[in-house]
Amino acid sequence: MSITRGRSVTISDVARTAGVSRAAVSKVIRNAYGVSPGMRQRVEAAIEELGYRPSVAARALRGSSYRLGLEIPYVSGRFMTQIVDGANRAVADTPYQLVLAPADGPEYSTLESLADGLVDGIIAVSPRVDPPWLEELARRVPVVMLGRHDDPEGYDTVVGDDEAGAGAVMDHLLALGHRRIAHLTEPEAVAAETPVTPHVVRVAVYRRRMAEAGLTPSIEVARWEDGDSGVREATARLLALPEPPTAIFAGHDDIALVVLAGVAAAGRLGEISVAGYDNTDMSQHPLIDLTSVDQQGVEMGAQAATMLLERLRGRTERRQHVLATSLRIRGSTRPPRT
Amino acid sequence: MSITRGRSVTISDVARTAGVSRAAVSKVIRNAYGVSPGMRQRVEAAIEELGYRPSVAARALRGSSYRLGLEIPYVSGRFMTQIVDGANRAVADTPYQLVLAPADGPEYSTLESLADGLVDGIIAVSPRVDPPWLEELARRVPVVMLGRHDDPEGYDTVVGDDEAGAGAVMDHLLALGHRRIAHLTEPEAVAAETPVTPHVVRVAVYRRRMAEAGLTPSIEVARWEDGDSGVREATARLLALPEPPTAIFAGHDDIALVVLAGVAAAGRLGEISVAGYDNTDMSQHPLIDLTSVDQQGVEMGAQAATMLLERLRGRTERRQHVLATSLRIRGSTRPPRT
DNA sequence: GCATGTTTGTAGATCGGTCTCCGCTTGTAA
DNA sequence: TTACAAGCGGAGACCGATCTACAAACATGC
Numbered sequence: 169m170s171i172t173r174g175r176s177v178t179i180s181d182v183a184r185t186a187g188v189s190r191a192a193v194s195k196v197i198r199n200a201y202g203v204s205p206g207m208r209q210r211v212e213a214a215i216e217e218l219g220y221r222p223s224v225a226a227r228a229l230r231g232s233s234y235r236l237g238l239e240i241p242y243v244s245g246r247f248m249t250q251i252v253d254g255a256n257r258a259v260a261d262t263p264y265q266l267v268l269a270p271a272d273g274p275e276y277s278t279l280e281s282l283a284d285g286l287v288d289g290i291i292a293v294s295p296r297v298d299p300p301w302l303e304e305l306a307r308r309v310p311v312v313m314l315g316r317h318d319d320p321e322g323y324d325t326v327v328g329d330d331e332a333g334a335g336a337v338m339d340h341l342l343a344l345g346h347r348r349i350a351h352l353t354e355p356e357a358v359a360a361e362t363p364v365t366p367h368v369v370r371v372a373v374y375r376r377r378m379a380e381a382g383l384t385p386s387i388e389v390a391r392w393e394d395g396d397s398g399v400r401e402a403t404a405r406l407l408a409l410p411e412p413p414t415a416i417f418a419g420h421d422d423i424a425l426v427v428l429a430g431v432a433a434a435g436r437l438g439e440i441s442v443a444g445y446d447n448t449d450m451s452q453h454p455l456i457d458l459t460s461v462d463q464q465g466v467e468m469g470a471q472a473a474t475m476l477l478e479r480l481r482g483r484t485e486r487r488q489h490v491l492a493t494s495l496r497i498r499g500s501t502r503p504p505r506t
Numbered sequence: 507m508s509i510t511r512g513r514s515v516t517i518s519d520v521a522r523t524a525g526v527s528r529a530a531v532s533k534v535i536r537n538a539y540g541v542s543p544g545m546r547q548r549v550e551a552a553i554e555e556l557g558y559r560p561s562v563a564a565r566a567l568r569g570s571s572y573r574l575g576l577e578i579p580y581v582s583g584r585f586m587t588q589i590v591d592g593a594n595r596a597v598a599d600t601p602y603q604l605v606l607a608p609a610d611g612p613e614y615s616t617l618e619s620l621a622d623g624l625v626d627g628i629i630a631v632s633p634r635v636d637p638p639w640l641e642e643l644a645r646r647v648p649v650v651m652l653g654r655h656d657d658p659e660g661y662d663t664v665v666g667d668d669e670a671g672a673g674a675v676m677d678h679l680l681a682l683g684h685r686r687i688a689h690l691t692e693p694e695a696v697a698a699e700t701p702v703t704p705h706v707v708r709v710a711v712y713r714r715r716m717a718e719a720g721l722t723p724s725i726e727v728a729r730w731e732d733g734d735s736g737v738r739e740a741t742a743r744l745l746a747l748p749e750p751p752t753a754i755f756a757g758h759d760d761i762a763l764v765v766l767a768g769v770a771a772a773g774r775l776g777e778i779s780v781a782g783y784d785n786t787d788m789s790q791h792p793l794i795d796l797t798s799v800d801q802q803g804v805e806m807g808a809q810a811a812t813m814l815l816e817r818l819r820g821r822t823e824r825r826q827h828v829l830a831t832s833l834r835i836r837g838s839t840r841p842p843r844t
Numbered sequence: 845g846c847a848t849g850t851t852t853g854t855a856g857a858t859c860g861g862t863c864t865c866c867g868c869t870t871g872t873a874a
Numbered sequence: 875t876t877a878c879a880a881g882c883g884g885a886g887a888c889c890g891a892t893c894t895a896c897a898a899a900c901a902t903g904c
Contacts, residue, residue: 176646178889178890178891179890179891180890180891188853188854189853189854189855190854190855190890190891190892191853191854191855191856191892191893192852192853192854193891194891194892194893195853195892195893198892200892200893201851202851202852202853203852203853204851204852204853207852207853221618221622222622222890222891223567223622223623223889223890223891224563224566224619224622224623224624225562225563225564225566225567225571225623225624225889225890225891226563226567226623226859226889226890226891226892227890227891227892228562228563228859228891229561229563229564229567229858229859229860229861229889229890229891229892230858230859230890230891230892230893231859231891231892231893233563233624235624252608256608256610257610260610265607265619266607266608267605267606267607267624268605268606268607268608269603269604269605269606270590270594270604270606272594272595272598280559281562281603284559284560284561284562285561285562285563285564285860286562286563286571286573286605286624308514425791428791428793429791429792429793432792432793433792437793450788453763453766453767453794454767454770454771455766455767455770455775455793455794456791456793456794516859516860516861517860517861518860518861526883526884527883527884527885528860528861528862528884529862529863529883529884529885529886530882530883530884531861532861532862532863533862533863533882533883536862538862538863539881539882540881540882540883541882541883542881542882542883545882545883560860560861561859561860561861563859563860563861564859564860564861564862564889565860565861565862566861566889567859567860567861567862567888567889567890567891568860568861568862568863568888568889569861569862569863569889623890
């Protein structure tokens with residue numbers, strides 16, 4: 169039926185060619201103790217000659233697969249590329265390889281399938297899974313979570329300082345003189361599922377700052393539904409309010425881009441300020457020029473990978489890392505028209 | 507040292523609980539022949555009760571891992587998200603799972619590491635590997651290549667109709683009245699490594715159309731060097747020519763975005779037309795509004811995955827699929843100022 | 845010279861599945 | 875009744891590594 173896939177060369181082939189045992193070859197490739205220089209050389213020559221590469225499946229069955237899984241909720245997210253870049257950089261000089269698992273739908277099943285022995289450790293960006301489940305997962309395989317404010321037992325976290333980041337945005341908008349500031353955040357359903365996502369923190373900060381500025385009546389929290397069209401509708405609703413906001417603080421840059429599009433479509437560009445979050449590459453484009461919060465996405469990815477490697481090396485105490493943020497002020501935010 | 511990772515439940519545990527042999531359990535989970543309804547039920551109950559999930563590593567060692575690898579050259583590429591979406595959609599109702607492997611550097615090593623038994627098949631978007639090497643790879647594991655115009659023996663290809671796509675862009679620009687049209691394409695080094703990348707075709711079409719229009723003297727092929735700064739410099743060089751182009755046809759949208767930024771920075775937005783390729787989501791943004799070629803990226807990804815699944819089901823004849831393109835005319839291209 | 849270590853290499857169990865072959869029942873045709 | 879096929883379930887080899895235990899060789903100290 170199917171062609172005979174050229175059976176690849178195994179450790180036994182190498183052992184035979186080098187005239188040693190399989191165990192010896194295994195030691196050499198793992199840099200294990202008990203190998204004489206002479207044998208190392210003969211084995212390495214054989215490996216070279218045959219073009220041998222160890223089977224990941226076989227290694228994983230007994231030892232490690234030397235693969236780290238990075239679960240990402242939606243591939244299109246521009247912020248994710250920062251994470252991936254950072255993580256990739258961190259594993260670059262290790263024997264580990266990064267493997268991405270896009271969560272098309274339910275994140276639980278993607279994480280499960282990663283944990284099924286494919287990888288030695290998992291980095292995940294999943295706001296929608298609950299802590300107890302994660303603790304359970306972490307009992308089976310080392311886990312580092314990104315963008316979680318929870319207080320875990322068995323897994324590590326890397327997260328931006330959303331308190332400061334959102335605060336900076338609000339301070340900036342208020343200082344510009346805005347009074348009617350709206351906030352666009354994730355769907356209620358998502359927020360309800362898990363205790364503390366970054367967005368939940370951002371909303372809280374938004375509310376607090378508004379209240380502190382005596383603007384409680386102007387508090388306006390809109391929620392996008394999944395998909396771009398949901399964001400467009402939310403934007404349209406905001407713009408159609410009897411007293412529309414003069415500034416919109418969007419949950420993150422991808423959303424802010426759609427908001428900008430909506431504002432532009434309404435012909436009110438420059439009139440209504442828009443701020444985002446994540447400082448993605450597009451926010452820096454001169455035609456977009458979006459005020460945003462840099463939360464060091466690349467560094468987040470790198471930190472997460474590094475912490476995971478530490479776990480693999482034996483660390484058992486949990487670690488939680490918080491990254492500083494900095495506001496990048498650009499042309500999309502300016503004083504309200506008087 | 508490290509905590510005892512809670513050993514997960516194996517097929518033997520299920521067999522014991524269900525009071526059957528391991529082979530029987532295996533048959534049930536693989537839907538194999540020779541299972542009575544009664545046994546199926548008992549086994550499924552045991553699986554449910556224990557929360558059993560087969561180990562990917564163990565399965566892969568003998569049978570299949572039920573994982574498909576998708577190699578992507580640069581994660582940030584906005585076109586890639588279309589591919590991933592499509593591929594994900596195509597495997598959604600199969601037992602297969604998509605796994606992404608970002609090629610941070612040399613694509614060869616990323617592909618190798620995928621082929622090391624991690625996946626049952628590979629989809630790759632690697633213009634920089636040469637055909638003989640791919641043939642070799644395809645002998646070990648089924649391969650579908652995206653964006654390749656070569657004429658392979660052992661692997662399949664899915665590619666856009668670059669001839670028509672690039673032709674449409676040129677026809678459009680010429681019809682608008684442009685005479686000095688420049689083309690920005692990939693570095694010479696890349697083009698030299700492999701025979702026919704999509705970009706090579708686009709360049710050829712550009713040259714031909716210019717010649718046909720009697721504009722041979724105005725032919726201007728600029729090449730970007732890796733990284734955004736390289737593109738910026740290339741754009742600056744073009745704009746600084748004694749007789750600068752009135753239109754720039756960029757190799758793809760990501761590049762076109764940088765070109766647009768450069769044109770904007772030079773204060774010549776609206777004066778110089780810019781066209782891209784791939785019809786990425788950003789090209790559709792009203793603030794960008796970039797004329798581009800839709801080459802059905804989502805469909806490409808879906809086709810590739812489907813073809814790979816066919817291979818896994820036993821097909822051995824090669825297949826080559828070409829996707830139609832359509833030009834999306836937007837505000838970034840307009841008649842030259844006279 | 846002998847007991848004791850230290851290197852160096854190997855044998856063989858093991859990981860958790862898949863898959864081939866084989867035997868036991870049953871049903872059915874001769 | 876006998877023969878044969880089809881259906882069902884299990885025994886056990888096997889995939890390609892890792893890893894523990896152990897043996898052989900060699901050095902060292904007294």
